[in-house]
Amino acid sequence: MIKSKFFWIGAILLATTPLLLIDVTKHALSWKTEVHDEMIYAVQNTYNFTVQQKADILDRILESNKTLMAAMCIKSFISIIFFVLSLYFFRLFAKTEKTNFMKPLITCIALVVCFVLVKVLLLPKLYQDEKVKFVELQHDEDNLNNLYHTNFNGKVVYVDFWGTTCGPCLEEFRNFTKPLKDKYKLKNDIAYLYVSQGNRYLWKQQIERYNIEGTHLFLNNNQYDKLYKQSIRNNKAVVFMPRYLIIDKHGKIVETRAPQPSNVDSISTILNKYLAAN
Structure with missing residues (x-):
């Protein structure tokens, strides 16, 4: 010594x-x-x-x-x-x-x-926020059904497929995600799911940096591609980020090309429609 x-x-x-x-x-x-x-x-x-x-x-x-x-x-x-x-x-x-x-x-x-x-x-593992939740898919899962019924049952879910270094994705987080959420902060029947690929370390850094409240799922490239294509019901689709979906209160994907948060009027109209439905 x-x-x-x-x-x-x-x-x-x-x-x-x-x-x-x-x-x-x-x-x-x-x-x-x-x-x-x-x-x-x-x-x-x-x-x-x-x-x-x-x-x-x-x-x-x-x-x-x-x-x-x-x-x-x-x-x-x-x-x-x-x-x-x-x-x-x-x-x-x-x-x-x-x-x-x-x-x-x-x-x-x-x-x-x-x-x-x-x-x-x-230090990244010590990052905890009660409004941020991390989830995982089961090894053989290629759809959002089980994830929905386990975490969001009875809620409208706004799904965001993004990447850790995707410029347009981060732009939405920086400028438009929080204002959209503020419109629905008193609603208990809406939730947000963020599905990401890229660098796992950078993933949590971005979540913390942009204060992305909601439920987060990180996938490797193959898992991401499979879930993306299954979710939009097109196995030949080219992966494009960001991509937004809406799941209704029954767990059905009802919008496979939902507007981004920056298109606040359009996305608000669509969300309001599904929030009003039983």
Whole structure:
């Protein structure tokens, strides 16, 4: 056991540096989707946004740009300071302690690995929100029947097929999902199911980042394709994201091409129709 305080200060600073760099990378990816890509979608008017919708989106883009750029700069600067300070304390350790080089090196590597594993694997599992529920399909299931009757019986369900790096999917989450849900927050007979594919680690990060309340299902590519095609009743369909469905109160898929949340008038009309039905 290495007892030098200089070594442990240096080792902790060094182990913290990659955690900051991971955050910088995440901020850079967020900047690409939340600023760069969304600016393109807004300018191209992909979904025929109204003037007010486009103005609101641009306001959020500018705010995201300012926040993300500040976070990247600050954390990059801190990571450099931590790395330089770690070298300084390692130098003090080397001057005051005569020890084998391999032991401190192995200890540092182990500490760095532990810190990274805790951040990447453990901390996401600690994310809990009573309004967010994670479910799974049984191994041989390729439809939503059992999932509906187990979790949503008697409710209208708005189903969202999305991907963890799908730009249009994330755009809906950022700008339109919450306003739509706010219209129905007093309704007890509506629920939201989000079916995703992509990167499992990034999946929960996106759910947390965009505060996507509802029931969440993550599938590998093959499972996703099968469920998608079975749900829209077209085995030859090309998977397109985002894709929205509506399940009525009897568990039947009644809309296989429902409007997206940004088309608030159309989706509200359809949801109201099925919510009013017995």
